[in-house]
Amino acid sequence: MGHATAAVLVIGDEILSGRTRDANAHLAAQRLFARGCKLLEIAIVPDEVDVIAASIRRLRARADGVITSGGIGPTHDDVTMQALAEAFGVPLVEHAETIARMRAHYGEGWLTPARRRMARLPKGAQPILCARTFIPGAAIGGVYALAGVPEIFASQLEAILSEFGGGASFVREEIEVQAPESAFAEALAALQARHPEVKIGSYPRRCGARPCGSIVITGEDPEQVARVRAEIEKMVQSLA
Amino acid sequence: MGHATAAVLVIGDEILSGRTRDANAHLAAQRLFARGCKLLEIAIVPDEVDVIAASIRRLRARADGVITSGGIGPTHDDVTMQALAEAFGVPLVEHAETIARMRAHYGEGWLTPARRRMARLPKGAQPILCARTFIPGAAIGGVYALAGVPEIFASQLEAILSEFGGGASFVREEIEVQAPESAFAEALAALQARHPEVKIGSYPRRCGARPCGSIVITGEDPEQVARVRAEIEKMVQSLA
Numbered sequence: 001m002g003h004a005t006a007a008v009l010v011i012g013d014e015i016l017s018g019r020t021r022d023a024n025a026h027l028a029a030q031r032l033f034a035r036g037c038k039l040l041e042i043a044i045v046p047d048e049v050d051v052i053a054a055s056i057r058r059l060r061a062r063a064d065g066v067i068t069s070g071g072i073g074p075t076h077d078d079v080t081m082q083a084l085a086e087a088f089g090v091p092l093v094e095h096a097e098t099i100a101r102m103r104a105h106y107g108e109g110w111l112t113p114a115r116r117r118m119a120r121l122p123k124g125a126q127p128i129l130c131a132r133t134f135i136p137g138a139a140i141g142g143v144y145a146l147a148g149v150p151e152i153f154a155s156q157l158e159a160i161l162s163e164f165g166g167g168a169s170f171v172r173e174e175i176e177v178q179a180p181e182s183a184f185a186e187a188l189a190a191l192q193a194r195h196p197e198v199k200i201g202s203y204p205r206r207c208g209a210r211p212c213g214s215i216v217i218t219g220e221d222p223e224q225v226a227r228v229r230a231e232i233e234k235m236v237q238s239l240a
Numbered sequence: 241m242g243h244a245t246a247a248v249l250v251i252g253d254e255i256l257s258g259r260t261r262d263a264n265a266h267l268a269a270q271r272l273f274a275r276g277c278k279l280l281e282i283a284i285v286p287d288e289v290d291v292i293a294a295s296i297r298r299l300r301a302r303a304d305g306v307i308t309s310g311g312i313g314p315t316h317d318d319v320t321m322q323a324l325a326e327a328f329g330v331p332l333v334e335h336a337e338t339i340a341r342m343r344a345h346y347g348e349g350w351l352t353p354a355r356r357r358m359a360r361l362p363k364g365a366q367p368i369l370c371a372r373t374f375i376p377g378a379a380i381g382g383v384y385a386l387a388g389v390p391e392i393f394a395s396q397l398e399a400i401l402s403e404f405g406g407g408a409s410f411v412r413e414e415i416e417v418q419a420p421e422s423a424f425a426e427a428l429a430a431l432q433a434r435h436p437e438v439k440i441g442s443y444p445r446r447c448g449a450r451p452c453g454s455i456v457i458t459g460e461d462p463e464q465v466a467r468v469r470a471e472i473e474k475m476v477q478s479l480a
Contacts (some may be wrong), residue, residue, distance in 0.1 A: 013439065013458070014443060014456065015266075015269065015282070016269055016280070016282065017273045017410070017412065017458060018269035018270030018271075018274075018279075020443075022266070023261075026258065026261045029255065029256055029257060029258035030258030031258075033258045034258075039257070040256070040285075040286070041285050041291075042255070042282075042283070042284035043281060044281065044283075045281050047441070051281075073421055073442070073444065074422045075425045076432050076433075077440070112422065112426070114421075114422050114426050115422045118422065151446070170257070172259065181314050181354075182352065182354050185313075185314040185315045185354035186354050188315055189315065189316035192317075199253065199317075200317070201254060202313070202317060203254060203260075203388075206391070216254065218253070218257060
C-alpha cells in the first residue's frame with residue numbers, strides 16, 4: 001500500500017501573478033483520486049527558498065506523501081532542490097550517476113557550472129527519472145519534487161504514482177438537479193447524516209435563468225455509492 | 241491604500257478530487273496583480289470546518305488580506321461561515337438586513353430553516369453583496385469570504401477589490417527565447433543580481449523538438465522593467 005494521504009505544493013511566481021493557470025495540481029488531483037489516495041491540500045507558493053522549505057515541512061506533517069511541482073532547473077529562480085535540502089536538514093550534493101549520464105550523452109565540454117547545477121539533489125534523495133529529461137526530480141522522506149513543465153511533470157508523476165494510494169480508485173457519481181439548493185438542503189443533510197460512509201457535495205449553478213446544479217457522491221465502495229445515489233434520485237424526483 | 245499582500249483560500253472537495261479545475265484563484269491572482277497587490281499564497285482545502293478555520297488563521301497571519309472562495313450556501317457541505325466565525329472566535333448570527341431583504345422579495349413562507357441558514361454571518365462581519373445573489377459573502381478582520389460559483393465569485397470579487405493594492409498594476413514583460421535554459425542561466429542570474437528591483441523568471445518549454453521558453457520580468461515601475469528587458473534582449477541576441 002502506498003501513501004494513504006497526499007498534499008501537492010506548486011512552486012511558481014507565474015501562477016501567483018496570474019500569468020499561468022495551474023494544470024499540474026489539477027492533474028495530480030485526478031491521478032491521486034484514481035488511485036484512492038486522499039488529497040488533503042494544494043498549496044501554491046512563490047520561488048522563495050524559506051517559504052518553500054516551510055511549506056514542505058508543514059504539508060509533510062499533515063500528509064503521508066507530498067508532491068511538489070516546479071522550481072527544478074538551471075536558472076536562478078529554480079530553488080526547489082535547495083528548499084527540499086533545507087526542509088530535511090541535509091546538504092545539496094551532485095548526483096554522480098546524473099553527472100555520468102550527462103557526460104556520456106553530451107561530453108565533458110557541455111558540463112558548465114549551470115548544467116552541473118541541474119544534477120544536484122538533497123543528500124540521501126533518490127532521483128526521479130523519466131524519458132523526457134536528463135534533469136532528475138528527487139524523492140526524500142515522502143516528498144517528491146517534480147518539474148513544473150507540464151509534459152515533464154506528467155511523465156515524472158506516472159513514475160511515482162505507485163507510491164500513492166492502494167490502486168483502487170475512489171468512486172464518484174453525479175446527479176443533475178433542476179432546483180435551487182435551498183429546496184433540498186434539509187433532505188440532503190439528512191441523507192448525508194444517514195450515510196457517513198460517503199461524502200455528498202452540492203454544486204449549484206445557473207441553467208439559463210433558472211437555478212440548477214449537481215449533487216456529487218464520493219466514496220470507496222461502488223455499491224455504497226450506488227445505494228446512496230438511488231436514494232438521492234428518489235429525493236430529487238420528489239422535488240419535481 | 242488597500243492591503244499590500246494577499247492570500248487566497250479555495251474551499252472545495254471538488255477541486256481536491258480532481259472533478260473541477262480551479263478558476264477562482266486564477267481570476268483573483270490576475271485581478272490582484274492588476275492592482276499591485278502581492279499574492280503570497282493560494283491554498284486549496286476540503287469542506288471541513290476545523291481545517292478551514294486553521295487555514296484562515298494561518299494565511300491571515302501571513303497576508304494583510306485573505307480572500308476565500310466556496311462553501312457559502314444552504315447545504316450541509318457549506319461550512320465556510322462557521323469556520324470563519326471559529327477563526328475569529330465569534331458566534332454565527334442571522335444578518336437582520338439580509339433576512340429582511342429575503343422576506344421582502346420572497347415572502348415569509350419562503351423563509352425555511354435552510355434558507356435562513358444562508359443569512360448567517362460571523363458576528364461583527366460586514367455582508368458582501370453583489371447583484372447576482374441574495375446570499376451575502378462576509379468580510380471580517382481582513383478576511384473576505386466569497387461564493388464558489390464562478391460568476392458569483394467574480395461579481396463579489398469586484399465588490400471588494402478596492403480593499404486590495406494601491407490601484408496601480410504590477411508590470412510584466414515577456415521575452416521569447418529559442419535556447420535551452422542552461423545556455424543563459426549564468427548570464428540571467430547575473431542580470432537578476434544587478435537588478436534586485438525587478439523579478440526575473442525563466443519558463444522553459446519545447447517548440448517542436450527544440451528547447452525554447454519565456455523570460456518574464458515583473459516589477460512595479462514600467463521604466464525599470466523596460467530597462468531590464470533591453471538588457472535581457474541583448475543577452476538573448478548574443479546567444480544566436
